[in-house]
Amino acid sequence: MKGKIEDFSGHVPLAVSLRKEGMQERHWNAISEKVGFDIRPTEGFTLTTVVEKGMLNHIETAEEIGEKAYKEYNIEKSLINMQKDWEDQNFNLIDFKNSKTYFIAGFEDAMTILDEHIVTTQAMTFSPFKKPFEDKIEEWNTKLMTVSDTLEEWVRCQGQWMYLQPIFDSPDIMKQLPQESKRFKSVDSSWRHILTNAKEVKNIMAICSKEGLKEKFQEANKNLEIVQKGLADYLEKKRSNFARFYFLSNDELLEILSQTKEVRNVRPHLRKVFEAIADLEFMEDDTMVAMISGEGEKVDFVKKIDPKDRNVEFWMGDVERMMTTSVRYVFKWAVDDYLERSRNEWILNHPGMCVLNCS
Secondary structure: OHHHHHHHHOOHHHHHHHOOOOOOHHHHHHHHHHHOOOOOOOOOOOHHHHHHOOHHHHHHHHHHHHHHHHHHHHHHHHHHHHHHHOOOOEOEEEEOOOOOOEEEEOOHHHHHHHHHHHHHHHHHOOOOOOHHHHHHHHHHHHHHHHHHHHHHHHHHHHHHHHHHHHHOOOHHHHHHOHHHHHHHHHHHHHHHHHHHHHHHHOEHHHHHOOOOHHHHHHHHHHHHHHHHHHHHHHHHHHHHHOHHHHHOOHHHHHHHHOOOOOHHHHHHHHHHHOOOOOEEEEOOOOOEEEEEOOOOOEEEEEEEEOOOOOOHHHHHHHHHHHHHHHHHHHHHHHHHHHOOOOHHHHHHOOOHHHHHHHO
């Protein structure tokens, strides 16, 4: 038995080489050409057939070509597996507020896979065994890079669009920024068309490798940047008209400017604009007649302020001036009233700051 095993051991390298995964017609042709006789699988083809033909004298040739076949097979298998990995990679599309369109989410896993596949594919391009699949590798690499670039532009566009959509959904902002509104509406229309298509297809690879999509997002991003700049210039102009707007963030200021007809909506922001004013007292016709502190003390305005048909930065400027005038008035009144009342009664009838300063 030992002798038989020793006799057979010389055949093993040959058998292993010719049984390598990935042996194709081209590899059998290469072996036949090198050894000088025809050697390829046919009906009844066995190890004995190979030995009888004299392949034991050409083991090195079999090992060389068998190893080459195996390396090429691994490249082919890797390409197939990468393509299969994308079959179940879909976008998660979520409704965006009340806009009747969507935004993409849940693509973090896809980004991880994408990065891995790009590295793997680029490594293949340097492999000495890539030749039979060179075109496929190049095509797949181009496709992956397109998907990567498209996703990058898409996510960038989504961030800008989600920020600007509620702003330009306001009729007041649209009226005040007609050029920017027109530009944003163009992007918005394109966005809705793309996302409707994405809702139907869902597969990330199928959508993002679509020709021309990357360029659409690049164009959209350019337009949104112009809109953002126009919006920033607009906010700067408003702040130059009323410097206290610098105390507000862009979002807070936009919230005020997008509701210019709803004068009372400015109330939540008063504490930031005016240090000690927590609220204003409004009449039914929206005129303002008094200011109220955080402690609940009320100071009546010397004259009422009418914001009707005026931009918020102008009537808030009136509030600032009226604040100064009214504070002077109540201080003068407190000083004069000091001579008319007992101290205890006087203290209870005037705001705390007047009591502290006028004493």
